[in-house]
Amino acid sequence: MASRIFDGLELPASGDFHVHLREGAMLEAVSREIRNGGVETVFVMPNLVPPITTVKHALSYKATIEKHTDVKCLMSLYLHPSMTPETIREAKESGHIYGVKSYPAGVTTNSDSGVVDYEQFYPVFKAMEDEDIVLNLHGEAPPAENITVLNAEEAFLPTLLDLHQRFPRLRIVLEHCTTAAAVEAVKKCGPNVVGTITAHHLFLIVDDWAGDPINFCKPVAKLPSDRVALLKAATSGSPKFFLGTDSAPHPLRAKKGGLGAHDAEKCAAGVFTQPYATQLVLEAFEEAARKGVLEKSDLTPFVLEGFLGDFGRKFYRVEPSGARIKISAREEKVVERLAVGGANAEAGDVVIPFRRNTPIYSLEWLPQKP
Template sequence: MDDLFDGLEIPVAADFHVHLRDGAMMEAVTPTIRQGGVDTVFVMPNLVPPITTVQAALDYKKRLQAIEPNVNYLMSLYLHPSITPDTIREAKKAGIAGVKSYPAGVTTNSSSGVVDYEAFYPVFEAMEQEDLVLNLHGEAPPSPEAMEGSGASRQITVLNAEQEFLPTLNALHKRFPKLRIVLEHCTTAAAVEAVKGCGPQVVGTITAHHLFLIIDDWAGDPINFCKPVAKLPSDRIALLQAAASGDSKFFFGSDSAPHLLSAKKGLTDGGLGAGKCAAGVFTQPNVVGFVLEGFERAVKAGVLKREVLTEEVIESFTGRSGRKFYGIEEARGKIKIRARNVQVRNVKVGKAGEGENMNETVVTFRSGKPTYGVDWL
């Protein structure tokens, strides 16, 4: 059953959640988009400072295009108090694809995120009118002060933060039923069911790494640590089944998030101190291969049946459904999948690399292991 997808030809993939950073990191990771079999990406705006104006988004797009012009970059704004209904109207005219909401403090560069969603109701109303997409990082902010017997009504940790956010998703959808909403990087069976329970304007993205990981894979391993964290085996099964269902409500968004190895290790002060490890899993150079490998592993485990993984289902998840949701043209090219014998490699940033300072290298998910390769046709 090895190399289940060797020789498969499918349309070029689209990745509806990527982090491309800026500066030297951007220069290192942007060329890996096409390497992974992708020609269209939805770009996250959580730079430092965040992308909160239309001009900043357009300038960022130009920087990306200068590195790799053969990619369609869908740009977004960071939901911030400075965003107004007029900003939304300007964004629509400029071709901005969406607005990303980060709950304050839950993940990388989210310190300027949302505390009160009601404060943004006028913005959401304008987005509904202009048909701009709201992209939700679906986690409730943590409550580390909550203790047993403290009287706190919500005790939120990384393990239940997504589930605690789902009432907010439902409330936003109920109040703005025509607003297109993406619940990004779903990690739980509850999130899958929540998306299914909403109208057609609400969809969910699923990453490649969440098709592999459970709690045990990131506890103690910073390379596999991301937000939202991977959950239970039953949650992984729910994600695999949703991704392989052919349901257009679920499509691919890698949430590929590059960090230097030093940041993943939590090293500070030149490695003399230790802080929190950075949240994010980097998959961009091998995203299509990882998705197919995840499906293959699920077939071997008896979680999925081979016959459900038709070309139509794979094409739907890896691009067609997302392109339709965002209203962009279908893929023009095709890719051919090669046998699962391509070694996953790390990415050098600037002049650093494996032969120099490993702490200044971006370690790719499943580094050193074989996965499917991709040829452009």
């Protein structure tokens, strides 16, 4: 095996500031994979059915997740017309809700209750500014005559800039940036505005998902120049960019566009990276360095630790646990599938991980010092 850049590397445990854990058997299956990806802290998305719009629902969901994993869960609410400033104050008082997620109506999984007009939420945003609750933006313009999956993110950026101008003290995350334009927009804003970058967008371009439902997600991967911009932002050492995998599990049958052998619907949007979150980021950086897109000298401990957790923790104001992980180059490959519902799951009740059957770094948790 050729020499690997990160063989033997020790790091603080990672933080993943954008995850989808679902419900029921899917929740049980994927939540147990979080630590396999070297992650100790997750920011949990609220787009369940029905969406999480109340503090009571968020806390109940948190308790359910914690039956299956001991990672720290930062909870969120779904921006919804029923939300009021009082909801925000209650969320702050709970001590467990860190953000409110905005989904433009109709752009992605379970976004039917999403936002059409941001102006109606100005009183809520003011309360969030006052209570120091984060606004998490799915940054795509909703479907329209001149909006496609390729320009929806860039068409949304004026909304980001407008909200930042109106509420300059409001902490805002532009989630899962996919374009060079998004990176530049985040840089243009003040320190209260940051962007998350997924593991899969560090690998993919448009050709990788066109015709391949396993790689299809929203927002979609864009051009090679956009991928380069994401890689450079992720390794820039800027606290304005950190990991949010947007790991989004779907049953294989949904990814294939139907619930049965004879169905033909649209395939579900989402890429599942949970079991290998940290490892995939390191693989992407190493591949980019091998191709000359990144310099090996750029991949310093400060850069790696910042992107993989430190910057996100500081933004969300949570303390690290002190847990550490070790990366090793062994003969390991990404598993082909994850069973959902146990060994007796029906055909199709499986989730296909990103880059299945490809070589991947191994990861182990180191014993914590007393």
